[in-house]
Amino acid sequence: MSFVAIHKLSFTYSRKQLSVIDQFSFSMSKGEIVGVVGESGSGKSTLLRLIAGLETPAEGKIDISQRTVVDVRTFIPPEQRGVGMVFQDYALFPHLTVAKNIEFGLHRFSKADRQARLKEMIELVQLTGLENRYPHELSGGQQQRVALARALAPKPALLLMDEPFSNLDVDLKAAIRAELRDILKKAEMTCLLVTHDQQDVDAICERTVRIGQFA
Amino acid sequence: MLIVSFLIPVTQLFVWAGWTYNDVLLTADFRQLTYNTVSVGLLATAVIMLLAVIVGNVSRMMNNRVGYAIAKITTTGYSVPGAIIAIGVLSLFIWLDERLAPLYGWMGKGEAPLVLSMSLVMLVVAYVIRFTATGYNSVEAGFEKIGMKYTEASRMLGAGITRTFFGVDLPLIKGSLLSGVILTFVEIVKELPLAMLLRPFNFDTLATKAYQYGSDERIFSAAVPSLFIIGVSTISIIIFHHVGKRVMQ
Numbered sequence: 001m002s003f004v005a006i007h008k009l010s011f012t013y014s015r016k017q018l019s020v021i022d023q024f025s026f027s028m029s030k031g032e033i034v035g036v037v038g039e040s041g042s043g044k045s046t047l048l049r050l051i052a053g054l055e056t057p058a059e060g061k062i063d064i065s066q067r068t069v070v071d072v073r074t075f076i077p078p079e080q081r082g083v084g085m086v087f088q089d090y091a092l093f094p095h096l097t098v099a100k101n102i103e104f105g106l107h108r109f110s111k112a113d114r115q116a117r118l119k120e121m122i123e124l125v126q127l128t129g130l131e132n133r134y135p136h137e138l139s140g141g142q143q144q145r146v147a148l149a150r151a152l153a154p155k156p157a158l159l160l161m162d163e164p165f166s167n168l169d170v171d172l173k174a175a176i177r178a179e180l181r182d183i184l185k186k187a188e189m190t191c192l193l194v195t196h197d198q199q200d201v202d203a204i205c206e207r208t209v210r211i212g213q214f215a
Numbered sequence: 216m217l218i219v220s221f222l223i224p225v226t227q228l229f230v231w232a233g234w235t236y237n238d239v240l241l242t243a244d245f246r247q248l249t250y251n252t253v254s255v256g257l258l259a260t261a262v263i264m265l266l267a268v269i270v271g272n273v274s275r276m277m278n279n280r281v282g283y284a285i286a287k288i289t290t291t292g293y294s295v296p297g298a299i300i301a302i303g304v305l306s307l308f309i310w311l312d313e314r315l316a317p318l319y320g321w322m323g324k325g326e327a328p329l330v331l332s333m334s335l336v337m338l339v340v341a342y343v344i345r346f347t348a349t350g351y352n353s354v355e356a357g358f359e360k361i362g363m364k365y366t367e368a369s370r371m372l373g374a375g376i377t378r379t380f381f382g383v384d385l386p387l388i389k390g391s392l393l394s395g396v397i398l399t400f401v402e403i404v405k406e407l408p409l410a411m412l413l414r415p416f417n418f419d420t421l422a423t424k425a426y427q428y429g430s431d432e433r434i435f436s437a438a439v440p441s442l443f444i445i446g447v448s449t450i451s452i453i454i455f456h457h458v459g460k461r462v463m464q
Contacts, residue, residue, distance in 0.1 A: 054367055078370040091368040095386045104382070105372030154373055 002027035003190055004051075004158060009060030011046055019058070020046050026209060030065075033184055033191045035201030038211040044194045045088075047211065048160045051192070052085050053078035065157050084156030088163040090147040092135035098122075098146050099131040105154035121149040124183055141172045148180070152187055159184070161193040165200055177203040225445065231438035239439045243424060249443060252420040255335060255410075256403040259342035260350070263399050264392065266343065267350040272380060275358050286351070293348035297341075297408030304341040304413060308332040338413040345409060346402050350395040357391025358384075389462050397455045401448045421447070 004027060011021040020043040028034055038044045049055040051062060053069065053076065061071035064083065069076045084105075092101050102121050106114045122128055125145040135143055144164065151159060164180070165173050181204045184191050195201060201208050232239075270289050274282035292300065308331050312319075319330055331337060365387060369379040385392075407422045414423060421440045428437035 052367075052371060054370075077375075078367070079373045079375050083371065085368070085371040087364060087368060089364065091364040093365060093368070093383060093387075104369070104374070107374070107378070150372065 003030040004028040005063040007061040010058045033205050034207045035205035036194045036209050042211050044211050048162050052083050053081050082157040084151035084159045086147045086151050086161040090143050097132050102150045102153050121153050125149040159189050159191045228438040228442050231435040235436045239436045248421050256400050259339045259403050260400045262343050263347050263350040267354040271354040271358055290348035290351050292344040300345050301409050301412035308337045341409045341413050346399050350399045353391045353395030357388030361387045393459050404447050
């Protein structure tokens with residue numbers, strides 16, 4: 001049984017335009033790290049936004065761990081899907097410290113559990129000592145790790161990553177790729193990663209999906 | 216520019232005020248006038264900002280023509296002259312009072328009195344119609360600056376619309392909200408036509424008092440209430456500026 005099942009998904013930004021995503025089907029098993037590769041404008045970010053619940057598909061169906069999150073009749077809002085997301089520009093809350101950013105998704109945890117989970121996450125992404133910094137006081141690589149820790153903290157069923165390396169310089173990229181793979185494996189996370197760079201996929205993912213004209 | 220538009224007139228006002236302040240300060244209760252002006256200004260500003268934030272957020276969330284239309288309707292009041300709004304609001308409230316007359320009778324207030332149309336509510340409603348645009352534009356600029364990404368990030372972390380609003384959206388537009396408050400408040404403090412037409416009986420603001428002196432051909436005496444308006448505006452800008460500095464840290 002597949003963990004994430006997408007069935008004949010279609011999406012268009014406006015009725016006059018061609019579909020960005022047309023009859024797309026795809027499935028993932030639990031713990032798998034899959035890379036989505038495609039040209040810019042091929043609809044790969046849109047695919048993530050559809051799975052996340054930030055866009056509504058024109059037709060099709062998405063199941064996440066045997067629960068239908070969207071089809072013709074159903075629409076489960078993003079906050080109830082149990083899906084985490086690392087945004088391309090990280091979208092760290094500028095008014096909150098690193099610790100508060102990571103704790104943001106832990107509002108349903110008890111205070112003690114929240115503290116424990118925060119500590120665990122900080123250690124996982126190796127940011128000890130930076131808990132009270134604000135996002136603008138961090139380097140790009142550190143910001144990316146905070147974004148990852150924040151997304152992983154509430155233990156999502158599925159992690160979506162939109163161009164996670166596009167804002168990093170080349171030297172950092174190689175180091176962080178390896179690190180990211182370790183972190184994801186350690187957390188036993190099912191992860192869907194979108195990129196335009198084949199090297200990202202080769203370094204991290206177990207399987208590649210091509211999207212767009214040449215699929 | 217500053218000399219022509221501010222320093223020269225203010226100096227002139229001070230000179231005139233010097234001639235007349237003895238007389239004017241004795242005949243009019245400036246503490247009451249200032250209190251009236253500030254309190255009606257604060258009340259209307261509070262209602263306006265609340266409305267602006269709600270409409271701004273709803274229109275941003277809807278992100279379609281309906282949302283755009285709601286935003287436009289809320290801000291059209293700014294392009295309508297005050298006197299016309301006053302007449303509209305007046306007829307609305309008189310109609311409301313007629314409809315509510317049985318209720319007033321039942322409450323023991325006599326047969327058909329003008330309760331709402333004699334109250335401050337009418338003036339505040341008119342201010343809200345007229346000046347929501349100033350508050351709304353600031354709020355909208357704030358929302359535009361932050362975009363949707365923080366809102367989306369918050370919802371991906373399990374926060375619903377309400378928690379996202381108070382935990383993320385509102386703190387991030389604080390600065391814009393504050394500048395909206397200043398603009399709106401100062402705008403209302405110096406407003407004349409609506410205050411003239413819709414104020415309750417015996418309710419004077421600094422602006423109506425200045426106008427009254429002016430129309431009584433006592434233009435020099437009008438200098439004192441005018442300087443009070445400038446004082447209230449300046450003080451409010453200074454206060455908000457300090458609050459703003461603290462908020463930003």
